Amino acid sequence: MTGVGADRSSGSTGSTGEGERADRPSRIADILASVGAPVFYVLSTVGDVFKTFGLAVYYTFRGKKRWDEVINQCYQIGNRSLVFITVVMAFLGMILIFQSGLQVKRITGDFSQMGAVYLPLLIRQFSPIIGALMIATRVGTGIAAEIGSMVVTEQVDALRMNATQPVKYLIVPRFIAGIFMTLVLVVYSTLVSFLAGMLTAHVYFEVPYDTFWDISLVRWADLLIGVTKTLCFGMAIPVVSGQAGLAAFGGSEGVGWATTAAVVNSSLAVIMLDFVVGGVGFMVFPTN
Amino acid sequence: MIRVAHVTKYRGRQAVLKDVSFEIPAGASLALIGPGGCGKTLLTKIIGGLVRPDQGEVWVDGQEITRLSEIELTRVRFKIGMLFQNYALFDFMDVGDNIAFPLRQEGKLDEEEIASQVEAILKEVDLPGIERLQVNELSGGMKRRVTFARAVIRRPPILVYDDPTAGLDPVTSSKIFILLDRLQRQGATTSITISHDLVGLRSICTKWAMLVAGEVVFFGTSEEIERSPTKVVRQFWMGESDEV
Numbered sequence: 001m002t003g004v005g006a007d008r009s010s011g012s013t014g015s016t017g018e019g020e021r022a023d024r025p026s027r028i029a030d031i032l033a034s035v036g037a038p039v040f041y042v043l044s045t046v047g048d049v050f051k052t053f054g055l056a057v058y059y060t061f062r063g064k065k066r067w068d069e070v071i072n073q074c075y076q077i078g079n080r081s082l083v084f085i086t087v088v089m090a091f092l093g094m095i096l097i098f099q100s101g102l103q104v105k106r107i108t109g110d111f112s113q114m115g116a117v118y119l120p121l122l123i124r125q126f127s128p129i130i131g132a133l134m135i136a137t138r139v140g141t142g143i144a145a146e147i148g149s150m151v152v153t154e155q156v157d158a159l160r161m162n163a164t165q166p167v168k169y170l171i172v173p174r175f176i177a178g179i180f181m182t183l184v185l186v187v188y189s190t191l192v193s194f195l196a197g198m199l200t201a202h203v204y205f206e207v208p209y210d211t212f213w214d215i216s217l218v219r220w221a222d223l224l225i226g227v228t229k230t231l232c233f234g235m236a237i238p239v240v241s242g243q244a245g246l247a248a249f250g251g252s253e254g255v256g257w258a259t260t261a262a263v264v265n266s267s268l269a270v271i272m273l274d275f276v277v278g279g280v281g282f283m284v285f286p287t288n
Numbered sequence: 289m290i291r292v293a294h295v296t297k298y299r300g301r302q303a304v305l306k307d308v309s310f311e312i313p314a315g316a317s318l319a320l321i322g323p324g325g326c327g328k329t330l331l332t333k334i335i336g337g338l339v340r341p342d343q344g345e346v347w348v349d350g351q352e353i354t355r356l357s358e359i360e361l362t363r364v365r366f367k368i369g370m371l372f373q374n375y376a377l378f379d380f381m382d383v384g385d386n387i388a389f390p391l392r393q394e395g396k397l398d399e400e401e402i403a404s405q406v407e408a409i410l411k412e413v414d415l416p417g418i419e420r421l422q423v424n425e426l427s428g429g430m431k432r433r434v435t436f437a438r439a440v441i442r443r444p445p446i447l448v449y450d451d452p453t454a455g456l457d458p459v460t461s462s463k464i465f466i467l468l469d470r471l472q473r474q475g476a477t478t479s480i481t482i483s484h485d486l487v488g489l490r491s492i493c494t495k496w497a498m499l500v501a502g503e504v505v506f507f508g509t510s511e512e513i514e515r516s517p518t519k520v521v522r523q524f525w526m527g528e529s530d531e532v
Binding site (some may be wrong): 153154155156158159160161162163164197 | 333336338358359361362363365366368369370374375376377378379388390393394397431507
């Protein structure tokens with residue numbers, strides 16, 4: 001050790017021999033630290049999300065609920081998202097039907113199955129995931145910003161000092177409202193997207209409305225998978241965003257980080273849940 | 289009543305509280321002083337169970353709190369009223385609901401009794417009739433007094449005041465210290481007060497602790513701090529500086 005120390009302290013700038021060997025452990029430690037820190041951050045965030053979810057479920061069934069706040073949150077979630085969802089889902093419906101209509105026209109020219117194929121796809125896949133991503137963007141940021149600013153202004157500490165669990169007081173009303181309103185908004189977005197598609201099909205490809213309005217290919221399994229996905233997303237968005245808010249630190253910069261984390265983490269949660277529920281759905285109800 | 293034993297807290301690799309130990313007997317009033325950033329607020333948050341120390345123990349009313357779960361801590365926190373440095377008033381509630389919040393959470397009183405207690409405490413802090421004002425309509429001094437009212441309304445046996453007179457004019461500051469003194473006498477409350485107003489502190493506190501860079505450099509009575517030979521304590525007490 002002394003030799004190495006002497007070599008290093010001799011100040012040889014040419015990095016040869018023992019000097020290099022002495023640097024190696026610290027470089028390895030640095031590499032391990034740089035890899036370990038983000039891994040640790042991800043694992044601890046996932047752990048915190050599951051802990052928050054567990055507490056949210058526990059307090060949903062235990063203790064007094066703030067129903068006035070649940071109704072307020074239902075209004076906030078619906079009000080914040082309605083225009084956004086209407087516009088996005090209408091354009092999505094128009095684009096999907098226009099693009100697929102062009103292909104159909106080129107290949108078979110038979111538009112009779114267009115609506116019948118589009119509706120199960122909407123119910124099972126597009127509406128839940130696109131609707132949930134919209135809600136994650138629009139509502140998740142709001143939840144994280146509200147709770148995050150309460151954290152940095154010590155309001156959450158004040159809640160805790162008054163023997164109030166922040167998850168119970170702040171997240172549970174958003175959790176209940178999130179489940180209910182995500183379902184409502186996804187059903188609404190399915191309708192908007194389908195109607196927009198129907199109008200597009202009629203205007204561009206002269207598909208009669210009653211031909212497009214065909215529910216014959218919709219199975220109960222599609223509805224079940226669509227509703228299950230929606231309920232999972234409705235639970236995930238307030239929990240993930242609320243947890244991001246509770247993890248805020250410092251000042252306004254911390255709130256900014258919390259809102260960014262809320263959007264990124266909620267979107268990731270939605271996509272992962274879509275994969276898991278969709279996969280389980282295909283195993284339980286295999287398509288022909 | 290409150291015992292802090294060998295408490296150490298790290299931020300990253302830096303110790304922000306180093307082996308802090310002291311004991312406050314029931315009914316005593318401790319003044320926690322020291323330069324800004326020395327760890328006073330952090331220490332009060334550890335005593336309130338809001339932050340867990342990395343080492344050491346904290347005993348509140350005979351119970352060691354550092355290993356308690358959040359739900360177990362709820363029972364301990366019912367015994368503590370805390371006035372926060374940054375007001376921490378709920379901005380989604382009006383003044384009346386803010387002050388009534390601890391009583392509603394306790395769930396012992398009906399709405400009529402809560403309303404009359406809120407009215408009484410607002411009169412006590414010289415802000416009668418402002419129950420329906422929103423928090424953002426209040427001045428800094430009014431916010432401080434509303435925060436004070438919320439902290440003391442349940443008359444908890446332990447009170448922690450983090451800079452109760454910051455930003456207040458001398459008259460209101462003096463009124464706040466008179467209120468603190470009255471509460472102390474009425475309820476035999478154990479209290480910890482952080483303030484830079486040494487004159488006000490002298491009127492209410494029987495014990496003094498001074499923190500410098502996270503370490504306790506003095507713990508003792510008012511008489512002992514006045515005669516302390518330690519340079520940093522004497523300088524702080526006399527308001528002196530090394531620089532000319």
